[in-house]
Amino acid sequence: MDRGTLGARAWTAGIVALCGLWLVQSGAADRTVAPQPAAAQAFEADPGPRAGSTVAAPLRAAEPVRIRIPRIEVDAPLTRLGLGADGSLDVPPARDPNLAGWYGGGTPPGAKGTAIVAGHVDNAEGPAVFYALGSLKKGAAVEIDRADGRTAVFTIDAVEVYANDAFPDERVYGPSPDASLRLITCGGGYTDETGYLGNVVAYAHLTGVR
Amino acid sequence: MRSPARLVTGTAAAALTAAALGLTTAPSAYADGLGRGPALTAATAAPDAGECLDSLTAEDAEAFCDDGAVLDEEAAAELAAGSSAWSGTGDEGDSPTGTNAGADLGANAGTSPGTNPGAKPGTRPLPVPPPGTDPEPGRPPSEPPVTRPAPTTPTDRPSGHVRTGVGGSAAPDTAQLAVGGGLLGAAAVGGVWLARRSRADGTRSA
Numbered sequence: 001m002d003r004g005t006l007g008a009r010a011w012t013a014g015i016v017a018l019c020g021l022w023l024v025q026s027g028a029a030d031r032t033v034a035p036q037p038a039a040a041q042a043f044e045a046d047p048g049p050r051a052g053s054t055v056a057a058p059l060r061a062a063e064p065v066r067i068r069i070p071r072i073e074v075d076a077p078l079t080r081l082g083l084g085a086d087g088s089l090d091v092p093p094a095r096d097p098n099l100a101g102w103y104g105g106g107t108p109p110g111a112k113g114t115a116i117v118a119g120h121v122d123n124a125e126g127p128a129v130f131y132a133l134g135s136l137k138k139g140a141a142v143e144i145d146r147a148d149g150r151t152a153v154f155t156i157d158a159v160e161v162y163a164n165d166a167f168p169d170e171r172v173y174g175p176s177p178d179a180s181l182r183l184i185t186c187g188g189g190y191t192d193e194t195g196y197l198g199n200v201v202a203y204a205h206l207t208g209v210r
Numbered sequence: 211m212r213s214p215a216r217l218v219t220g221t222a223a224a225a226l227t228a229a230a231l232g233l234t235t236a237p238s239a240y241a242d243g244l245g246r247g248p249a250l251t252a253a254t255a256a257p258d259a260g261e262c263l264d265s266l267t268a269e270d271a272e273a274f275c276d277d278g279a280v281l282d283e284e285a286a287a288e289l290a291a292g293s294s295a296w297s298g299t300g301d302e303g304d305s306p307t308g309t310n311a312g313a314d315l316g317a318n319a320g321t322s323p324g325t326n327p328g329a330k331p332g333t334r335p336l337p338v339p340p341p342g343t344d345p346e347p348g349r350p351p352s353e354p355p356v357t358r359p360a361p362t363t364p365t366d367r368p369s370g371h372v373r374t375g376v377g378g379s380a381a382p383d384t385a386q387l388a389v390g391g392g393l394l395g396a397a398a399v400g401g402v403w404l405a406r407r408s409r410a411d412g413t414r415s416a
């Protein structure tokens with residue numbers, strides 16, 4: 001065997017080795033960690049519309065049908081959620097990764113009060129509809145199509161993360177004088193024993209109607 | 211302080227009245243008042259025992275006065291109020307139910323109010339919430355009045371965190387790992403073989 005053949009085979013072996021390395025490395029990748037909100041995205045004081053942002057007049061109540069968050073490429077239908085036996089908000093079926101839910105016993109998005117929308121950060125197969133919720137920044141737009149044909153446009157006021165045992169019910173679910181919206185998903189770290197350790201909550205208020 | 215006998219008389223009177231009302235009004239009305247009714251009427255009926263109540267209907271008054279039973283106005287008013295409050299709930303039953311319920315009350319009220327097996331907590335219809343607090347979006351749309359209370363009330367809003375993740379994002383891909391491992395192994399074997407060949411060739415040519 002001449003040196004040229006040997007060299008070609010060595011190159012082939014090297015390339016095969018690199019491909020194998022890449023496959024092993026990417027296949028063994030640990031769980032993807034959903035982005036978490038930075039401290040700068042939290043409210044500086046009590047929740048409310050950001051200073052200087054417009055506050056649109058609330059709409060009449062109408063069923064929401066779809067949510068879009070262009071900044072994080074969310075475009076998903078909405079299902080109606082109730083409460084679990086322990087009073088916590090039910091969640092959409094985890095099987096469908098591209099499905100969010102709204103709390104049907106409360107304020108519909110766009111109406112006066114605090115509307116609540118929840119979506120999975122992931123399911124057994126991988127990232128789900130609100131995977132990137134924690135990467136939203138203040139000022140991002142959230143659009144909700146409603147059954148009355150109108151689209152309620154909300155603007156993010158803050159994104160915060162809370163430990164499960166320190167979830168601020170009043171802050172998140174409490175009443176609002178405006179048409180407010182809360183987007184909720186899991187976050188705040190993860191362990192195999194306990195699952196997600198907290199929730200990411202994005203606060204928004206109605207700034208426009210189309 | 212009244213003698214126990216009179217207390218019992220008053221209690222029995224209240225119980226009988228309740229039984230009669232159970233016959234003539236909605237059983238749900240009776241059942242509704244049961245949780246607290248017997249205790250209250252027992253306490254309030256006793257002081258004024260001895261008079262017949264004017265405000266009762268002729269039949270009611272007859273029924274009780276004939277037996278020597280007496281009823282205090284307050285107790286009657288309470289019972290009446292209790293019955294009217296629930297008479298519109300659409301839960302009207304047939305009279306046999308009322309009779310049974312009344313009999314139960316009469317038997318039990320004197321000794322152990324509230325233990326009547328006919329009174330099952332939670333079986334009565336839920337109170338109708340005050341107007342304006344129902345945030346149901348299904349109702350005809352209307353512009354919310356300025357004074358409307360916040361749609362979410364502490365009783366019907368969620369509490370606690372939300373379980374919106376299972377932590378399954380990108381679990382290890384075993385098939386990909388196997389292929390990658392195979393490629394690595396093949397490359398290693400090939401590399402070793404190539405190295406030995408190379409060394410052998412080098413030795414020979416040198």
